[in-house]
Structure formats: C-alpha cells, structure tokens
Amino acid sequence: MENLQGKTAFITGAASGIGLGIAKACARHGMNVVITDARQDALDEAITYFKEKNYPAHTILLDVTDREAYVKAADEAEEVFGNVHVLVNNAGVAAGGGPIHEATFKDWDFIINVNCTGVVNGIAIIVPRILKHGEGGHVVSTSSTGGIFAVTGSGLYNATKYFVAGLMETLACDLEGTGVGASVFCPGPVASNLGMSSQAVRPEHLKNENTSPPRIPKGVRPQRATDWSKHFMTPEEVGERVVRGIKRNDLFIWTHPEFREGIKARNDALLRAIPDEPINEKRAQVLKNFGTLTYNPIYEKQTTPGPLEWKPEEE
Ligand SMILES: NC(=O)c1ccc[n+]([C@@H]2O[C@H](COP(=O)([O-])OP(=O)(O)OC[C@H]3O[C@@H](n4cnc5c(N)ncnc54)[C@H](O)[C@@H]3O)[C@@H](O)[C@H]2O)c1
16 A cells, blocks of 8 residues: 555554554655544644644544444544545553463463454454445554564463464455555564553453462573663654555565564474475365465565665654
8 A cells, every 4th residue: 555645543552552652654645644542641742742743543442352442433533534444453461471371271362352253353343344445544553573473471472473374364365456455564672551551441240369470480580670661672663664554555564673583493493394205296286176275475565675674753
C-alpha cells in the first residue's frame, strides 16, 4: 500500500508504547488515526500529541476481547473518518513468566484472550469491511521475535506470538490478489509499558491468588529493567519501521538486526530435523495436489529493506 495519504488506520493498544509509536508514524505519513485502547487514562494522555500537531486522530475505549464493543468501535471509526484501510492488531499483554508447566489457567486464559482472540476479533470484524470498500488496505499484527523462536522463561508469551505469526502468514495468502496486504510484525525489545499495562488491564477474575515475581531464567543477568531499556528501540522508530513495512507490503516486518543468529538457529534446526531419506516420488506427486501444503511461494516475495531513513523529531 504505497500511498497512505488521507487513508485511515485503526490501531489497537495504541495509547502507549509501540501502538502509540505506530499511530504517530501513520499520522506523520498523512493518515487519519483511530487510537483504540482498553485504558481511558492512557488514551487521554496519548491524544495530546495529535492535538498539538493538528493531526486527525480519534480515540475509542476498546477492549479487544469484547466483540460487541469491537463492532461498535469499527462503526464509530467509519462514522468519524469513513472507510478504514489499515488495521493494526497491536494490543498485547504478558503473563505467566517462568516455566510453562508452572503457569496457572488464569495466566493462560488472560494471555490467550488478549494476544490471540483479540487479534482474531480484529481480523473478523475489520478485514471484511476493508475488502468491501475495495480501496485497498493492509493488516499488521504485532507478534514478536519471540513469535519466531523460543525465549526461555516466556513460554506463554511465545506461544501466543507464534499463533499471531502463523495466523498472519496464512492471512497474507488468503488476501493475495485482493489489494489488501498482511504483515507479521516482529519487534525486538522496545521501550514500552508492557509490564505495567498488563497488570492494569487484567480482569479481576483472571488475577492469580498468589503472585510471586516471575523467576529469572538461566542465562539472564538480573538487572534493573530501566538500565536496559535505554538501549531498547524507541516506539517512534519502530512505528516508522511498521509504516515502511506497510508501504513495501512486507510479509515480515523485522526491527532488530541483532536477532539474525536466533532465526538462523531455528531454521537450521528445522532443516536438520528432516529425515535423511530419499523422497517417495509417488507421494511427492500426490502431495502437489494439496495446493501449498509442501511449498508456499508467499515466502519468496520477502525482500530485504535497506537502512531506515528516519530521524527522531524534536518533541
Ligand atoms: N515492548 C517490547 O519489547 C515488545 C516486543 C515484542 C512485541 N511486543 C508487543 O507489542 C505490543 C505492544 O506492547 P508494548 O510493548 O508497546 O506495551 P504497552 O503496554 O506500552 O502497550 C500495550 C497497550 O495495549 C493495551 N492493551 C492491553 N490489553 C488490551 C486489551 N485487551 N484491549 C485493548 N488494549 C489492550 C494496553 O492498555 C497498552 O496501552 C504487544 O502486542 C506486545 O506483546 C512488545
């Protein structure tokens, strides 16, 4: 989707962190932005930037797990700005840090509801509207580098982010030829408020009775998060990377070059896991009848973006 000028983006979890960075980048590229989030106080704070810059933006209080409210939010967005062109399923939470087998069902229910079902709701409610108006569009869903290879101690988070990656890779196939693109967005560490906001939005009935701090996994040096976060990427830079990905129609929007080794290790492991046996030619012929079952050309279209041309604005 090359020309974003005058188009409308609907972004979830957009009152803070990465979502807000994406909203700012969309506005800078001439889009109307619908900033939705489950926290009203964060929305009230977020909108001030857009008012100061005179950017067209509208806030809606929306919990992505609430389907009825989601439909109403989509209607409201259309009333305010007309057709929605870009959907960013960004709302996400963290829960159940530590070994997977020690997580509670409350941890599972909370994280799956937001990170998986919330994304499904966005796709089911907004994508048909984008297809219907026929003006083209794009869908981005926020996965993570942890949606591509395992991070010890973040099993629940990893599992939900793998879900998002698989969902979006297949959505990109489903949408081919429609003029609507789809991207899996895999940020590495970004300075944000994920720990705090995950606590704030967690419904009472899904809170654990005994909350002990998550155990620090092997190999991770205990240190104050603030010491690290100053080296994390900013939401503003990440937002620009997402906008570039939308314009390029990237299948994968990747932020951090530091993760190359991790991707390679996983992909190499998969290749090594293939039994060293000759192919059964008859079976191979039969499998070719199952569409993209053994090979999907969707992956061929991904090219390498160059360095990001962007400078932080004076704020
Ligand atoms: N920060 C990172 O390093 C990092 C890395 C990879 C992926 N991510 C992902 O990026 C996305 C944004 O997170 P962030 O790091 O910017 O954190 P953040 O807390 O700054 O932003 C997340 C926003 O989502 C909102 N939210 C949470 N649950 C919601 C719900 N049910 N409905 C609507 N809004 C809801 C929160 O209120 C918050 O404003 C998440 O999906 C997260 O998993 C973050």
